[in-house]
Amino acid sequence: MSWLHYLGAKLFKSSRLKPNTIVVGIDTPSYRLASYLQQAHLANVVAFIDDEPWSNRTDILGVTVRYPSDLSALIERWQVTTVIEFDGNGLIPDNVREELKRLSFEYVVLDPAITPDHWAQQIQDSL
Template identity: 40%
Template sequence: MNRICQWAKNIFQRQTITYPIILIGIDYPSFSLAKYLQEEAKDIRIVALIDEEPWTNKTKVHGITVYYPSDLMTLADKYRAQLIVAIDGQQPELNPELIADISASNTRLVQLHHHTSNAEQLKTLYQALEANGQ
């Protein structure tokens, strides 16, 4: 009987939908949002953080690996990221070529305002996921 219960539990756990996203920056606004999402939005999974400083590359923040901006599109493809999330006024700023690459991909760029609460930012992310057909 325990085997059947465990099997059923595994089936239902696998069906849980999670939305992979990539978060730009590791300054306080992104740091705070990442922590909030990990605690409050179990269906959103941050697969990577993006920062341009060499001393942060391949380190972890809240258990999430930090990568260079040049890795962004490879990571978006690898993890099938639904959203790339940037918070205004935070580094690194995405160059026009990278923005064009994002626009041409299946991933949507979402710009959040740093003066908005984490709860409001989460609402914006859910709206973007819904608009993205998710």
């Protein structure tokens, strides 16, 4: 079983409907993760989050890139169940993190320095 299939099975095993998910970042690991989640029909990626003004409102994999300040509104609007961020990207400011504490969703932080085969285990440990 591939690491991404395992990751998807662990994250989204209990739901027949594809859960709405937000991916924080638009770098290579974020792209690879979102691409797999879409291709395997494991999640509905509703937004990417990035703080660069030139990437705001652009599309990646058919999904709109939004600012970190939009995160809580997106979670509420799309009833997001999972937000996945790669450690060290620093895209979400402290005031937004405080705002997110009142919302109910799973927040998973992955280490981009480890091999992708270990991401699934890291997600499982976080949940």
